[in-house]
Amino acid sequence: MDIQAYIESGILELYVAGALSEKENKEVYNLMLQYPEILQEVLEIEAAIIKLTASVSPVKHNDKILQAVKAHLGLTGTNSNVIPMPKYNWVTYTGWAASVLLAIGLFWTTTQNNQLKTDIQIVKTQQELLETQIANAKSNLEEANTLISVLRDNNITKIPLAGQGNFSSTYANVYWDKQQQRIYLDAEGLPEPPEGKVYQVWSLTLNPLTPTSLGTIDNFITDDNKIFEIENANASEAFGITLEPAGGSETPTMEFLYTLGVVNAG
Numbered sequence: 248m249d250i251q252a253y254i255e256s257g258i259l260e261l262y263v264a265g266a267l268s269e270k271e272n273k274e275v276y277n278l279m280l281q282y283p284e285i286l287q288e289v290l291e292i293e294a295a296i297i298k299l300t301a302s303v304s305p306v307k308h309n310d311k312i313l314q315a316v317k318a319h320l321g322l323t324g325t326n327s328n329v330i331p332m333p334k335y336n337w338v339t340y341t342g343w344a345a346s347v348l349l350a351i352g353l354f355w356t357t358t359q360n361n362q363l364k365t366d367i368q369i370v371k372t373q374q375e376l377l378e379t380q381i382a383n384a385k386s387n388l389e390e391a392n393t394l395i396s397v398l399r400d401n402n403i404t405k406i407p408l409a410g411q412g413n414f415s416s417t418y419a420n421v422y423w424d425k426q427q428q429r430i431y432l433d434a435e436g437l438p439e440p441p442e443g444k445v446y447q448v449w450s451l452t453l454n455p456l457t458p459t460s461l462g463t464i465d466n467f468i469t470d471d472n473k474i475f476e477i478e479n480a481n482a483s484e485a486f487g488i489t490l491e492p493a494g495g496s497e498t499p500t501m502e503f504l505y506t507l508g509v510v511n512a513g
Contacts, residue, residue, distance in 0.1 A: 263292045293369050408506035419506045421486045428480045435473045447495050451485040462494040485509045
């Protein structure tokens with residue numbers, strides 16, 4: 248994803264202004280969680296709006312407005328002790344002045360409400376992100392504790408998967424919990440798949456060679472730890488990982504066999 252192009256598209260300004268649909272708001276929010284650059288840009292936009300709102304506050308223009316009222320009422324004499332006679336009747340003056348004051352009050356109220364809404368949105372966004380970060384940290388801690396217990400369990404079988412052919416520099420490790428019928432795949436040694444492609448994990452029996460799909464790793468790019476828990480009720484004799492089109496394949500594409508490892512019978 249071209250983050251800079253996305254930022255320059257103008258959609259973040261529409262998000263802050265509340266002009267997007269619910270679906271679009273959700274998409275922007277998810278990208279804020281995934282990309283710190285987008286989150287920072289949203290916060291800067293919101294801060295700029297608050298600053299701009301403050302810069303046009305009517306409080307700063309009270310002197311000019313007062314001078315305009317005085318000019319309209321004919322109160323422009325240099326001698327402050329001399330009050331010139333009005334040119335129109337007082338009802339007209341007071342009505343006009345009241346209208347100006349009412350407009351100032353309405354503008355000030357609107358400005359304050361808009362600033363309050365913006366502040367609330369910023370706080371809400373920050374709170375939601377903090378809650379998400381806490382949830383992610385908790386999830387990562389639980390995942391780390393689970394992995395530690397797996398690594399220390401003598402009943403867990405470790406199967407190293409070595410790189411194959413043109414992908415000899417790649418590697419992975421499978422930790423097989425036969426009792427729980429699941430594996431933990433450590434895929435840190437695999438590069439990010441190209442767009443439109445996914446990694447697919449296979450359980451193999453060797454004689455005859457029979458592959459059984461254990462599914463695709465659709466969240467490979469977004470998963471920071473690159474450790475995936477996968478169900479496996481098969482009597483596996485080997486494990487392999489291939490690169491397949493999005494959605495997976497019925498049989499492995501051997502030209503894109505990245506890693507392969509045989510289960511040690513001993």
